[in-house]
Amino acid sequence: MSVPNIILNNGVSIPQLGFGVWQVPPAETRAAVRTALEAGYRSIDTAAAYENESGVGEALADSGIPRQDLFVTTKLWNRNQGYETTLRAFDDSLAKLGLDYVDLYLIHWPMPAADRYIDTWQAFEKLYADRRIRAIGVSNFQIPHLERLFESSGVVPAVDQVELHPYLQQRELRAFHEEFGIRTEAWSPLAKGGALLTDPVVADIAAKHGRSTAQVVLRWHLQLGTIVIPKSVTPARIRENIAVFDFALDEADMAAIAGLDRGRRTGPDPETFNLGFDGA
Template identity: 55%
Template structure:
């Protein structure tokens, strides 16, 4: 299992398991499955409504808590300093944990203009030792720059939609300049059109791997943290079996050249849903 060292010295698995759109009861089952396979990083959020299920899996797992890396997030409707502090307490209560390893601002929601106060609440929780690391999701360069200008703690990562149709090259360069990791959500692209492309399937055949494994490997070799999601046991296993092969520079470039700057998810500048 590959790990990365975040800008505050905390170590995080580079490959994790995401539980977006996984119902609460099912979350317990599939997170236990993922931990058994070897995943040690689990990514949830308040809005996923499965923190309780994830927490139950952590409780039932034979793997010690300190060997797991748990991420959750504050939602748009909970933004603001005091609201965020309250939302965090509610999240850890649902999770049944004393601390989380990573707490993220889920969206900048610039229309509300509360993400600076929200992040300052994360800074307090971080300084109080309730969180091992803090970061953001779906922040564009302008949002990150304002955060860097007005806040004290540099976010350890920015979790964004990223896949071969949306390589986020400019954003990744900015993050690299400021020692901020990029973490890919929807790493296999919602709908999976990328997986069906001839170029991807040809690379997969060459390595005797699946298209999904090739794309996950592409993320890893791009120094991106990645959190694929599946509720199918065979795919949970398959998505983890990506450390026994490497893509060539030519193959990496072929995949990167697929970029269309095409989102499947919301645009961060327009996302204000509560």
């Protein structure tokens, strides 16, 4: 299965569809990632907070796939924000992954009340300058957070990974990303809770194309130009989620899905989410 690449603002290529391991239990991570690699995924997204970086690293080592053919993303957890703590946390993630470098490193949450993401970004810039990371970015940053980052740094994030799905389409944020050369990456691309995958509009489009509702939603993301990282531990679903490059939604399909936007989050609000700060 050939997955197209997206070119980031520093020239680095990232597969447009990758495999996420959020909420994948550490004991199941190695097998899930192995299945994903066998199915054709080459981009794996993890995070320190998921506590499964070691399982990801083991699966990568088992695979025999050349390192240059893989794209590995991990994220800095909230309690480690700050300059020196970021540097130490990165070393810890790298050791768990068993790698010499990561392809993309993200600030997991802005935590504006903690006011540490500027110092954190400076540490990211150092790691990038030292060529220990091929691209640096953020996750869950909203426009005000990005604007403040721009005021203090000449390095524009390559990626902003945010909750994005047909019920939360984030049009204003996506337009801002496009204006400044930031690539939008969707976490929870199928939305939590299952309502989206039984939505009558999505179900009708799926029936029209002879596809699953999950495949229709992933195809919608791809045609928007979004980078997307669905997750599953079920081998059949892992394979199904990557089998989305041999059909296309038409204008009527895209318009129908555009009409589903409810501005509804299924995850935390980036303005207030503070888990992990001060040891919580």
